[in-house]
Amino acid sequence: MRILLSNDDGVHSPGLIALYEGLEGLGDLEVVAPDRDHSGASNSLTLNRPLTVEQHPNGFRSIDGTPTDCVHLAVNGLFREPFDRVVSGINTHANLGDDIIYSGTVAAATEGRHLGLPAIAVSLVNDGHFHYETAARVVRVLLESERPLVLGPRSILNVNVPDVPWDELAGFRVTRLGHRERAEGAVPMTCPRGKERYWIGAAGEGGDAGPGTDFHAVREGYVSITPVHIDMTRHDVLSSLREWVGSLPDSGEGVA
Incomplete structure (x- = not known):
């Protein structure tokens, strides 16, 4: 099995x-x-300049681009032998609920999926203990399963691991994405040249974070495993939206 590893924290990340x-x-x-x-960085690609690849003494390669760039180049140019899957992480903090919209960790996994490879994004729900080895062992358990997992097209696994030793995990739970409350306000500051600048505020707490969600699972000490589908179409409203569009003046005929 050939596995491509990537992340969004950088090539020197302890995770x-x-x-x-x-x-x-x-x-x-x-x-x-x-x-x-x-x-x-989310799913951004670098399209306005060429990218530079550097190989490090430990064999790791780095690219002066985004996580999506890294997976795209690795699968589509850097190696002759194809990969069997992509694993992205271990992210230094959680990727729960709405976090996945922004997450470069999840983006690296979804790029692998876009290129036809099964993919896992794994994050540590960090509370300052940095038990990366627990998260790594979780991934190994998932990859060593004798029963192949079939998620279907455009799907990845988003895995969040509590920051505890392996023997303190409560177990594994299959979850849905929760949702965060509104983010905190931007934080103003003044730069040394006297100009006003802003830091993006911290993410909100879990608003939709009850039983069944990824937030709830990790709070209870479980590994959260969420199947994520990249198709963002809201299929359940297509019919009502067609009716609404059809009722608009000058909507024309033959609304599909």
């Missing part, structure tokens, strides 16, 4: 190193990750 070490011996591992932190 990425822990993931590599935790999966050693499972197959042929290749690491292609951003040369610096790209948290919050």
Whole structure:
């Protein structure tokens, strides 16, 4: 099995190193990750300049681009042998609920899925203990399963792991994405040249965070495993939307 590892925290991230070490011996591992932190980059591609690839003494490769760039180049140009799957992480903080919209970790996984590869995004719900080895072991357990998992097209697994030793995990739970409350306000500051600047405010707490959600699972000490479908179409409102559009003046005939 050939596995591509990537992340959004950068090629020197301790979470990425822990993931590599935790999966050693499972197959042929290749690491292609951003040369610096790209948290919050989402699915952005670099299209306005060429990208530079650097190989490091430990064999890892870095790219001066986004997580999506890294997976795209790795699968579509850097290696002759194809990959069997993509694993992105271990992210230094949680990717719960609405976080996945912004997450570069999840974006690296979805790029792998777009290119036809099964993919997992894994994050540590960090509370300051940094038990990356627990998250790495979770991924290994998922990959070593003798029963193949079939999610269907345009789907990935989003995995969030409590920041505890392995033997303190409560277990595994299959969850849905919760939702956060509104983010905190932007934080103004003054730069040394006297100009006003702003920091983006912190993400809101879990608003929809009850039983069944990823928020609730990790709060109870469980590994949260959420199947994420990249099709953002709101299928349940298509019929009513067609009716509404058809009622508009000058909507024309033959509304599909």
